[in-house]
Amino acid sequence: MAPGSKATKSNETPIPLTSAERVELYRTMVEIREFEEQVQRSYLEGLVHGTTHLCNGHEAVSAGVAKALRPDDYLSYTYRGHGHCLARGMDAEAAFAELFGRETGVCGGLGGSMHLTDIDKGLIGAFGIVGAGLPVAVGAALSAQLAGKEQVCVCFFGDGATNIGAFHEAMNLAQVWKLPVIFVCENNLYGEFTRIDHTTPYEDLVIRARGYAMEAVLVDGNDVEAVYAATAPAVARARGGGGPTFIECKTYRHRGHSRTDPAKYRDPAEVEAWLKRDPLLLHRKVLADDGLLGDQEAEAMISEARAAAKAAADRAAAASWASADQDFMAKTYV
Amino acid sequence: MTTREMTYREAIVAALQEEMRHDSRTLIMGEDIGESGGPFKTCQGLYEEFGAARVRDTPIAETGFVGAALGLALTGYRPIVEIMFADFLGVCFDQIVNGIAKHRFMSGGKVDIPIVIRAIGGAGLRFAAQHSQTAESWMMSVPGLKIVCPSSPAEAYGMLKAAIRDNNPVLVLEHKALLSMKGPVETGVDDVEMPTGPKILRGGADATIVASLAMVGKALAAADQLRAEGIEAEVIDIRTLRPLNVDLICDSVRRTNILVVVEEQARTGGWSSNVVADVVSEAFDYLDAPPARITLPDHPMPYSPALEDAMIPSPETIAATVKSLL
Numbered sequence: 189m190a191p192g193s194k195a196t197k198s199n200e201t202p203i204p205l206t207s208a209e210r211v212e213l214y215r216t217m218v219e220i221r222e223f224e225e226q227v228q229r230s231y232l233e234g235l236v237h238g239t240t241h242l243c244n245g246h247e248a249v250s251a252g253v254a255k256a257l258r259p260d261d262y263l264s265y266t267y268r269g270h271g272h273c274l275a276r277g278m279d280a281e282a283a284f285a286e287l288f289g290r291e292t293g294v295c296g297g298l299g300g301s302m303h304l305t306d307i308d309k310g311l312i313g314a315f316g317i318v319g320a321g322l323p324v325a326v327g328a329a330l331s332a333q334l335a336g337k338e339q340v341c342v343c344f345f346g347d348g349a350t351n352i353g354a355f356h357e358a359m360n361l362a363q364v365w366k367l368p369v370i371f372v373c374e375n376n377l378y379g380e381f382t383r384i385d386h387t388t389p390y391e392d393l394v395i396r397a398r399g400y401a402m403e404a405v406l407v408d409g410n411d412v413e414a415v416y417a418a419t420a421p422a423v424a425r426a427r428g429g430g431g432p433t434f435i436e437c438k439t440y441r442h443r444g445h446s447r448t449d450p451a452k453y454r455d456p457a458e459v460e461a462w463l464k465r466d467p468l469l470l471h472r473k474v475l476a477d478d479g480l481l482g483d484q485e486a487e488a489m490i491s492e493a494r495a496a497a498k499a500a501a502d503r504a505a506a507a508s509w510a511s512a513d514q515d516f517m518a519k520t521y522v
Numbered sequence: 523m524t525t526r527e528m529t530y531r532e533a534i535v536a537a538l539q540e541e542m543r544h545d546s547r548t549l550i551m552g553e554d555i556g557e558s559g560g561p562f563k564t565c566q567g568l569y570e571e572f573g574a575a576r577v578r579d580t581p582i583a584e585t586g587f588v589g590a591a592l593g594l595a596l597t598g599y600r601p602i603v604e605i606m607f608a609d610f611l612g613v614c615f616d617q618i619v620n621g622i623a624k625h626r627f628m629s630g631g632k633v634d635i636p637i638v639i640r641a642i643g644g645a646g647l648r649f650a651a652q653h654s655q656t657a658e659s660w661m662m663s664v665p666g667l668k669i670v671c672p673s674s675p676a677e678a679y680g681m682l683k684a685a686i687r688d689n690n691p692v693l694v695l696e697h698k699a700l701l702s703m704k705g706p707v708e709t710g711v712d713d714v715e716m717p718t719g720p721k722i723l724r725g726g727a728d729a730t731i732v733a734s735l736a737m738v739g740k741a742l743a744a745a746d747q748l749r750a751e752g753i754e755a756e757v758i759d760i761r762t763l764r765p766l767n768v769d770l771i772c773d774s775v776r777r778t779n780i781l782v783v784v785e786e787q788a789r790t791g792g793w794s795s796n797v798v799a800d801v802v803s804e805a806f807d808y809l810d811a812p813p814a815r816i817t818l819p820d821h822p823m824p825y826s827p828a829l830e831d832a833m834i835p836s837p838e839t840i841a842a843t844v845k846s847l848l
Contacts, residue, residue: 262597296630305629312596313629317620323586324621327593327601334549334575334599341593354616357586364581519631520665522689 195414196394196406203420205255205413207480213255213412214471214481217247218493220271221468223280226497227270227287227301231447235505236287240301243271244442245410248467249374250275252415253342253435256423262310262328262341264321267302268374269314272344278306280497284504297510298519312341318379319349322358322371329362329369329432338427340368342419348379350393359400359434368426370419371397371434374409376441381453397434409437410467413474439467525708531701533675534564534640536709537682538602542572544712545600548686549576551587552604561606562642562701584614591637592622595691600636602686608643608657608695615660622691623666634689635666640682644697644736645786645834651822654830656735656786658695659793662764669764670717671695673738675705677717677761684716692716695763697735719767722774726754729780729844732771732797734760737784737835744840755844763793768800775805780847781813784835789817811847816840 205213224242231240243250246268254275257263265272273283278294286293287301294306302316312328315321325343332339349355350373362369373393377384384391397404403425407418415437422433440462444451451459475481528536542548549572550565556579559566569577580587584605591601605611611618618639626635645654661667668690672678678696685692723738724745733741738759745755756774775781781801783794794815801813816835824830 262593264593293630295628295632298630299628303628305625305633307596307629307633312593313625315621317616320589320616320621323589323617324593324596326586327590327595328597329593330590331594331597331599335597354585354589357581357583358589360581361583361586361590516627520627521668522626522634 194406195408201421202417203424205416209255210413211475211480213251213416214468214475215489216251216254216275217412217468217471218489220247220250220274222490222493222497223270223274223283225494226501230284230288230501236301237289238300239446239448240287241268241446242443243268245440245462245467246374246376247271248412248415248471249344249372249409249437249439252412253372253419255416256419257342258339260310260337261339262312262332263344264312264325264328264341265314265344266321266346267314267316268346269304269344273304273306273311276309276311278304278309278311280500281503284501285507288504289510290504290507291510292504292507293510319345319352319354321345322349322354323361325369326358326361326367329367330365332368333365340370340423340426342370342372344372344374346379347373347375347377347384347388347393350396351379351387359397359402362432363400363402366429366431369432370422370426371432373434373436374439375436376439378441378445378454380445381449392436394434394436402432402434404434404436406436406438409439410465410470412467412471523708523710525706527704528675528707529701530675530678530703531562531564533679533707534682534696535566535568536707537679537686538565538568539571540710541683541686542568542576547598548600548602549578550602550604551578551580551591553580553582553606555579555604560604562698564604564642584610585617588614588639589617589621592617592625592635595635595637596625596633600686602638602640605639605641607653608641609652609655611641611657611660618667619661619664623664627666635691636689637691638682638685638694639691640694640696642696642698644699645823645830646699646736648825648827648830650825654823656695656697658734658763658785658787659791661693662793662796666691667764668692668716668762669695670762671734671760673700673735673759675703676707679707679709680714681717683711683714687713688716695735699736717761719762720758720760720770722756722758722770724757726756726778728753728778728848729755729782730758730771730774730778731755731782731784731840731844732758732760733784735786737786740835740837741784741840743837744844747837747841748844753844753848760793760797766793766796768797768804771797772801772805775801776808779808779810780844781809782816782840782843782847783813784816784840786834787818789815789820792817814843814847816843
């Protein structure tokens with residue numbers, strides 16, 4: 189947690205996890221981490237084009253939130269969205285193929301790293317414009333409310349998005365219509381290259397939610413079980429018609445904003461302190477202390493995930509380029 | 523099906539009412555459209571019939587509710603939004619241009635985006651610079667959108683019905699100066715086809731006049747004036763700005779050899795440039811004179827009635843321009 193921040197507890201009943209589920213959360217985080225590490229290697233090999241935004245350090249948010257959802261729920265997310273998609277079960281090969289611009293990509297190579305979409309998994313869209321996904325999530329939540337099937341929509345975004353107009357319009361609409369939406373703010377302290385204290389009058393963004401009379405929870409975003417514990421009751425309340433919740437997850441980017449950013453603007457001491465709080469290390473230790481995951485098992489899990497990511501990337505790279513002969517107009521208009 | 527005389531405003535209401543009865547997945551959102559029936563009364567009676575869940579008053583937050591339309595469309599609904607003044611399209615520009623228009627393509631063509639954005643624009647009511655624009659060209663360069671602009675009650679009814687059944691995002695640009703215009707409308711039509719191009723409203727062998735929205739009426743009045751002088755002008759309603767299809771206009775120019783295009787927008791970047799460019803490319807050899815564009819001047823709309831009236835192309839200006847080319 190950032191200095192001065194205190195996790196807040198929701199008043200709702202905790203929804204416990206089984207031992208196996210707690211270990212699975214670790215596996216999900218490892219898979220996301222190894223996917224991103226492979227993206228990094230693939231980028232250096234020239235397989236990933238343009239830019240890409242890695243989520244190393246944010247894994248606990250993706251894994252903890254996804255664990256609290258049903259298959260028929262909706263998710264909107266951002267250009268730093270690989271982790272959200274993988275936690276939701278997007279096929280890693282299809283994701284790599286999309287990053288590589290191949291015809292086997294999850295969007296046929298037309299979207300790219302910033303726009304992974306998989307509607308069948310409720311992954312309604314990755315938004316490359318900061319804050320743009322929030323009103324869309326509100327619409328999906330309105331859809332859920334109208335359909336009456338107790339679905340929810342989770343909306344991921346960063347601290348930077350809380351300064352743009354779309355954020356405020358969406359928060360207001362969600363609260364005034366009591367929509368089943370969970371706003372998950374991944375506060376990694378930097379909007380692109382600029383630290384939050386240069387752009388925002390406070391570091392605890394839960395304050396913004398209170399301006400909309402919205403339930404708000406501040407949680408250690410590097411503690412996957414804490415993220416789950418904050419999300420599950422919020423989701424349950426939303427399903428029951430209790431309206432939206434704003435969950436602020438304090439977390440940190442291990443790498444720069446995008447592939448071309450070495451992040452030299454960050455204080456090395458700050459980086460070091462956060463690396464010690466790597467969400468994978470934290471959860472591994474908790475599981476070890478509880479006797480649920482030994483060192484060997486954990487290392488085996490990492491090796492397995494690394495090999496799987498490499499194999500998925502290799503298969504993706506072997507696929508054909510997205511073809512220029514396809515009917516682009518049919519993909520523009522129905 | 524019955525044909526009756528109704529206003530442009532009533533035609534909009536009829537189309538919305540019929541389509542909301544036809545499909546329970548449709549809903550409409552906008553500012554003051556619920557119990558109030560809309561600031562321009564274009565949603566009159568809908569709230570009473572369909573209730574607050576499907577006829578939703580929104581906060582004054584175009585980014586919020588236009589963005590919400592995308593979320594609704596992606597999850598099985600067919601949202602319609604009303605933008606009270608077309609000028610406010612600027613407020614939600616990003617949601618339309620980067621979101622709604624591109625989401626299908628970026629997903630690899632795997633999602634449909636059945637959204638209708640109705641925006642009421644246009645000059646002539648003394649609303650000054652921020653409430654008088656037609657916004658016709660603002661989004662013409664955005665693939666993924668369809669843009670239609672009805673010039674009569676029948677077109678308002680048909681275009682809106684077709685737009686609501688369309689699985690693509692459609693921007694329907696209505697004109698506030700036409701809201702009280704009366705005309706025959708055949709209602710109760712089950713499946714109206716989306717116009718795919720312009721339409722000849724009046725035949726003529728001597729000149730082709732192309733116009734949109736309120737300028738169509740001015741062009742027809744100009745044609746009346748020209749007829750009194752023995753000149754027969756063909757008047758074409760452009761109807762669909764995106765996709766823009768100029769085939770019919772080229773055919774007309776091949777017969778008349780004269781082209782005048784009239785639009786209610788500032789001169790630079792207006793759609794008439796596109797029409798002229800395409801006609802010059804396709805039918806250059808048939809032109810007896812350089813094509814003429816009649817537009818608003820390149821400054822914002824002034825408030826004073828004396829000035830506003832002078833800005834808007836008149837039948838006299840159109841007729842004089844045609845004559846100057848003959």
